[in-house]
Amino acid sequence: MKNPRIVVDLNKLKENIDFLTSHIKDHQDISVTAITKSFSAHPEIIELYDNCEGIDYLGDSRIENFIKNESASKEKVLVRIPMMTEVEEVVKYVDISFNSEIEVIKKLNEEAKKQGKTHKILLMVDLGDLREGIFEEEDVYTVVGQICELDNIELVGLGVNLTCYGAVIPTENILQTLVDYKNQIEERFDVTLSMISGGNSSSIYMLGQDTKENLPKGVTNLRIGEAFVLGRETAYGKDYKEMHQDVFTLTTEIVEYKTKPSYPIGEVGVDAFGNKPTFVDKGLMKRGIVGIGKQDVDDTAIVPVDSRLEIIGSSSDHLIIDFTKASDDYKVGDEVSFHIDYGSLLSCFTSEYVKKDFIK
Structure with missing residues (x-):
């Protein structure tokens, strides 16, 4: 397969x-929403996700990803x-949507009526991370009454969303507040709230x-994305x-392999992205260029599998690597592989120039 590829x-x-999923469900009765955006919901x-018994729902942030996987059987x-501009497609392609604005919810209601459906929603509550959600307690009850x-x-x-923006780490007390909201709403409005989604990985x-810290018993759902794909929890x-x-x-290919100085010759201005780079003069080095760049991935978010290699920097389409400690082991046309994090996984799958290669 052509390079670069993931x-x-x-x-x-x-x-x-x-x-x-076994680890989660062995502790308490929790449904799992598998978040698919990190790999652009690749079919x-x-x-695989759709056939995993431990996964109960498929979750994503992009309506386009649901449209291209319309045939998936899970909710x-x-x-x-x-x-607002997504409302028609949300009702058509999505079973449950997260919401925090009553005006949008009203539009969803109008569209659901047009389509002859009942659309299910989760109301988002902001418990301190300061991304989406209703912040004031009484506002929560006011909106529920309108719903x-x-x-x-x-x-x-x-x-509730935690760690994604404000990096607030979930605690038992924070999530118990969400459960307390649930209990108050059920008592005040005579409704049953079956999905209390207590955060992510x-x-x-x-x-x-x-x-x-213990996960409160009233939490009935978790949204798991990064933990599945990278094998770690994300609080710590x-x-x-x-x-x-x-x-x-991530696998790339060497397109140039030459001995050059380590410090640019001439006056240094700003690079293609408007930044003024800094360089360390290490004398002559074996410098290799691989065919990938900032258009595809942030060079600070990948690490060479071969620990002898060091990333020097990148431009839009070229990633420059110091091969000095492994100069005899590589040549033009050889492949170089990288460990990736969540951000680089996201960008590589978003880039149409990075091919996708699956081992089954």
Whole structure:
């Protein structure tokens, strides 16, 4: 296959999913929404997710990803609060959407009526991370009261986002507040909220043996994305020894391999991105260029599998590497592979120039 490419080991991914869903469900009765945006909901991986018994819902932030995987059998959850311009497609292609604005919810209600459907929603509550969600307690109850008056909207639960923006780590007290909201709403409005979505991969550390924090019993759903694909919880970045951290590998190809100075010759201005770079003069070095760049991936978000190699920098389409410590082991046309993180996984799958290669 042509380079650059991202290699996906579907067997390792399946093992990650099986371990973590069992780990979650062994602790308490929790449904799992598998977040698919990191790999752009690629159909090859969606097929795997759709056939995993431990996964209950498919979640994504992009409506386009649901449209291209319309045939998937599991219920689909839109985890980014919808735009007004998406309302028609949300009702058509999504089973449950996360919401925080009553005006959008009213539009969803109007569209659901047109399509002859009842659209299910989770109301998002902001518990301090300061991304989406209703912040003031009384505003939560006011909005719930308005929702209850809508004929084509079913409020099925509450959700909270933590760590993604404000990096606030979930705690038992924070998530108990979400459960308390649920109890108050059920009592005040005589409704049943079956899905209390207590965060993402950063909440699973509370299911461990070596933590003082415990996931409140009232939490009934978790949204798992990064933990499946990278094999770690995201509150503290701890790897699970039972999981694979190398499901995804980025592979590129050397297009130039020459001995050159390490410091540019001439006056240094700004680069193609408006930044003024700094350089360290290390004398002559074996410099290699591989065929990938900032248009595809952030060079600070990847690490060469060969620890002897050091990334120097990149431009739009070229990644420059110091091969000095391994100069005799590479040549033009050889492949170079990289470990990737969540951000680089996201960008590589978004880039149409990075091919996708699956190991089954």
